[in-house]
Amino acid sequence: MDDDKTFKALGDPSRRKILDLLCEKNGRTLGQLCAHMDMKRQSVTQHIGLLEDANLVSTVKRGREKLHFLNPVPLQTIYERWIRKFEQQRLSLLHELKTELEGDQDEQ
Amino acid sequence: MSSEKTTFVYVTYIRATQQKIFDAITRPEIAARYWGHGNVSDWKVGSRWEHVRDNEEKKVNIAGDVIEIDPPKRLVISWSDPSEYDNRDKHSRVTFDLVPYEDMVRLTVTHDELEAGSGMASGISKGWPLVLSSLKSYLETDEPMDVFANPCATETAA
Numbered sequence: 001m002d003d004d005k006t007f008k009a010l011g012d013p014s015r016r017k018i019l020d021l022l023c024e025k026n027g028r029t030l031g032q033l034c035a036h037m038d039m040k041r042q043s044v045t046q047h048i049g050l051l052e053d054a055n056l057v058s059t060v061k062r063g064r065e066k067l068h069f070l071n072p073v074p075l076q077t078i079y080e081r082w083i084r085k086f087e088q089q090r091l092s093l094l095h096e097l098k099t100e101l102e103g104d105q106d107e108q
Numbered sequence: 109m110s111s112e113k114t115t116f117v118y119v120t121y122i123r124a125t126q127q128k129i130f131d132a133i134t135r136p137e138i139a140a141r142y143w144g145h146g147n148v149s150d151w152k153v154g155s156r157w158e159h160v161r162d163n164e165e166k167k168v169n170i171a172g173d174v175i176e177i178d179p180p181k182r183l184v185i186s187w188s189d190p191s192e193y194d195n196r197d198k199h200s201r202v203t204f205d206l207v208p209y210e211d212m213v214r215l216t217v218t219h220d221e222l223e224a225g226s227g228m229a230s231g232i233s234k235g236w237p238l239v240l241s242s243l244k245s246y247l248e249t250d251e252p253m254d255v256f257a258n259p260c261a262t263e264t265a266a
Binding site: 075 | 237
């Protein structure tokens with residue numbers, strides 16, 4: 001269920017750009033993010049709302065400013081569930097191939 | 109010496125009580141299960157705490173001071189390479205905030221006062237997502253993640 005939100009939030013280039021911007025420099029204000037986005041402030045706010053809802057962005061109030069931080073914890077969960085599993089499969093295939101090929105060499 | 113400081117904020121929602129999460133951070137035998145390390149201290153303000161690898165070597169990988177403790181809601185500690193423990197200027201700061209959220213607890217880990225671009229900053233930004241994800245998995249499903257796993261099996265995490 002949480003994964004659905006994460007994937008949905010990631011399924012948009014503008015939202016991915018916001019994550020990239022925060023990865024480059026964490027703790028930006030809305031204004032600082034808007035300066036890099038080619039869209040209305042209101043749209044940026046909506047995208048950030050979806051990212052916050054998916055827990056990919058967290059905010060901290062500092063004085064009158066609200067700072068936005070990249071929160072990669074849900075990405076880690078997806079990595080564990082959807083990437084590492086398949087990576088290991090691929091690595092074990094490579095390992096088998098290597099063993100097989102090297103085994104052939106020994107026989108020559 | 110003043111250099112640019114950086115902050116990271118990590119948030120995870122865990123289906124467990126504040127007390128269980130607080131214990132999982134402060135009790136070494138529990139942390140060993142999902143972190144591969146125990147956080148060892150008497151947890152009194154001003155005391156030293158150590159992040160100790162859970163193996164025979166028992167290497168201390170991080171050390172710092174307990175700055176503030178309010179179980180099971182809040183813990184603030186300083187954080188440094190053990191070789192730099194005596195130089196308080198080199199310490200960064202980690203704050204754990206545990207707030208009930210519906211049937212879950214919102215755990216926020218704020219790591220600030222970090223030297224921008226330092227090896228420590230780069231290390232913790234890889235480490236925290238893994239540790240928090242493993243903590244969540246351990247408390248909710250009793251299945252921690254392998255925090256030392258590497259995709260290419262070429263190096264071992266410190």
